[in-house]
Amino acid sequence: MDINTKKAKKNAFRISKERGITASRVRVPGGKCTADVLEQVAAIAKKYGNGSVHLTTRQGFEIEGISLDNMAEVNQMLQPIIEELGINQAEKGTGYASSGTRNVSACIGNRVCPFGNYNTAAFAKRIEEAIFPNDLHFKIALTGCANDCIKARMHDFGIIGMTVPQYDPNRCVSCGACVKGCDQLSVNALRKENFKIVRNEEKCVGCGVCVTKCPTRAWTRSEKKYYRLTIMGRTGKKNPRLGEDFLIWTDEDTIIKVILNTYRFVEKYIDPTAPGGKEHIGYIIDRVGFQEYKKWALDGVELLPETIVKDNIYWSGIHYR
Amino acid sequence: MGRLLNEKAADALMERLQEQYDVFAPRLFPGTGCYSDTDVVRYGQISSLSEIVWDKKSEYSFKETLLPISDTVFYFTEDEVKVPDAPRKRRLIFLRSCELCALKRLDGIYLKNGFADSYYERIREQADFVWMCCEESFASCFCASMGTNRPEQYEAFARFTDGKLYLEAEKGLLKELLEECGQDGFGEEASLNAVYPEENQEKIEIPESLPEDMASHELWKEYAGRCIGCGRCNFVCPTCTCFTMQDIFYKDNPKAGERRRVWASCQVDGYSDIAGGISFRKNQGERMRFKVLHKISDFKKRFGYTMCVGCGRCEDVCPEYISYLACIRKVNQAAKEARTNEQK
Structure with a gap:
């Protein structure tokens, strides 16, 4: 059997522990797909796999037990899935064109969840379109609100939905539901003054709990959707850590620009001897310094006037090395 | 025409x-x-x-x-x-x-x-x-x-x-x-006629009279655990008219201010608070009972017609899916059972 394992891996096939056997990794941006896609995944698993499908931590499918001989046939069967999911592809029928940049994953967001501040899957799709295919090792996750159910803070880029609560004192009945909600579920940024509500803007994390609790529509969401961009969280052997805030009250366009700029930064500074051409961005930033990264990340970016940019970032985490 | x-x-x-x-x-x-x-x-x-x-x-x-919702009565x-x-x-x-x-x-x-x-x-x-x-x-x-x-x-x-x-x-x-x-x-x-629905999908029977012990009936108890006391049912209701008074002293000049009247809800904490820290109807079951009986019975005793107009807004808005219709049906059932028992 003559297999170029590097090519196979970049074509989203795993080199498994069992000789001759691979697994097909199906990337599902934002973790949202139709039942049709599920059926097609099932068909591949039944025809070329061993009937088992793993739901990956990054919201893809890993179709197990496929013979390395059948990669081309599996790629053919993947085509309708790739088209339905809108995956960027160089040539039809050739499967997923890359695997280094991981699936952009997302919580269920405002399609279903009452706390979600935006359509996470739609934004995930937008990022997918902007960055794929790409073999650099990037992990991006989107979460609808500050609850961060997707654990966006453990990613290179964590995108957390925010809203600027809009208050109409004329509709407020001083019931206190927002104050109680903010205290019990969030950061206690609200207080009553003269029977109306005062929001501590510095404390507020834009979670929108006050809006969901308000019974009279005194609190509503801002027309504009905002995001907190956290950067360089990671797991792993050396120094696992949570991502830190980089931009607060930023917008979609800025986030996409910052991510694309980061690809350029990595291309410039990546360790040329890195195994498989993959080095975690966070370690590159640790090496060259945050200020240099920031210069690259914000190159050509026009920030919203309301965006807070962190001057410096000090990550912590556990140091095993 | x-x-x-x-x-x-x-x-x-x-x-x-x-x-x-x-x-x-x-x-x-x-x-x-x-x-x-x-x-x-x-x-x-x-x-x-x-x-x-x-x-x-x-x-x-x-x-x-x-x-x-919030109305200044005087400055x-x-x-x-x-x-x-x-x-x-x-x-x-x-x-x-x-x-x-x-x-x-x-x-x-x-x-x-x-x-x-x-x-x-x-x-x-x-x-x-x-x-x-x-x-x-x-x-x-x-x-x-x-x-x-x-x-x-x-x-x-x-x-x-x-x-x-x-x-x-x-x-x-x-x-x-x-x-x-x-x-x-x-x-x-x-020349078009004014039209109106002859009937609705939801039909309800309002009991003519309620048993004397309706207020202490078992059925109110479940609402104590279900209702979160947000008051949405009152705020959307076209017939709820309760308000509370608020005196505001302006922050920059506490010698001037205004008195407002602001919508109130019998389901929200504070509604039945009185001097001395006393509060009637502490649990949500009691508050639900107060509201529902007021809508279908107590108001009628004074005005001759029910307060509730059957718009169903409270039904649509409740975040806890508490159905006012289901509640009235339970009350009606309880009233029927009480009448049957009396006849025995």
Whole structure:
């Protein structure tokens, strides 16, 4: 059997522990797909796999037990899935064109969840379109609100939905539901003054709990959707850590620009001897310094006037090395 | 006889209306719902008759067009008091049959329950109403059961059919303006009937009398655990009229301030608090009992008709899916059982 394992891996096939056997990794941006896609995944698993499908931590499918001989046939069967999911592809029928940049994953967001501040899957799709295919090792996750159910803070880029609560004192009945909600579920940024509500803007994390609790529509969401961009969280052997805030009250366009700029930064500074051409961005930033990264990340970016940019970032985490 | 107006004719009428009126109707407030990317239909001032939302029931009722949620009653300084001026313009309010029936309840409370409330009276006198005919009943409506599916009286009615607005007025300013539109060639003369739903999907029977021990019945207990006391059911209700008073001393000058009256809810903490730290109806089961029995029984003892008009808004808005209809059915069942036991 003559297999170029590097090519196979970049074509989203795993080199498994069992000789001759691979697994097909199906990337599902934002973790949202139709039942049709599920059926097609099932068909591949039944025809070329061993009937088992793993739901990956990054919201893809890993179709197990496929013979390395059948990669081309599996790629053919993947085509309708790739088209339905809108995956960027160089040539039809050739499967997923890359695997280094991981699936952009997302919580269920405002399609279903009452706390979600935006359509996470739609934004995930937008990022997918902007960055794929790409073999650099990037992990991006989107979460609808500050609850961060997707654990966006453990990613290179964590995108957390925010809203600027809009208050109409004329509709407020001083019931206190927002104050109680903010205290019990969030950061206690609200207080009553003269029977109306005062929001501590510095404390507020834009979670929108006050809006969901308000019974009279005194609190509503801002027309504009905002995001907190956290950067360089990671797991792993050396120094696992949570991502830190980089931009607060930023917008979609800025986030996409910052991510694309980061690809350029990595291309410039990546360790040329890195195994498989993959080095975690966070370690590159640790090496060259945050200020240099920031210069690259914000190159050509026009920030919203309301965006807070962190001057410096000090990550912590556990140091095993 | 009335007039059938296309959008252009409706705009022409609106231009004339706005010279005399601030026009209020159920309209869309995009993106202002509790949840992200959700809209709210509620009453607001409109600048075009095409803004009126016909195909949905407004989440909040018309009552805020007459009773502001937070209303300044007077401003005070150290030795003077000033009552705010009344709205300058008359108001034309488009509303549903259930709400026209609710208007009778509001009048009952604010005008005929002892002395007249001057704040309500002055805005009420300035208001004209147009009945928005429901071509079809909405899901949770039970107006037919409550006898509120058509108003006892109305001066004008409107229908929205095949993309055209039909308006007919028996008297008053609207009648004059419609005639003017006719003279100027806007819209076409037509004669449509006022329509209303003969029946709803939801049907309900209100017990004629309640057993004496209804207040201590078991059925209220489940609500103690289910209701979160948010008050939405009261705030959306067209017949809830409770308010509380708030005295505000301005932050920059505590010697001046204002007194406001603000909507209150019998479901929200604080409603039954009195001096000495005493609070009646501490748990939500008791509060639910108070509300429901008031809507279907207690109010009726004083005014001769039920308070509830069967609009179903409380049913639609409850975040805990507590069904007012289901509750009334349970009460009705309990009343029937009590009668059967008596006969034995």
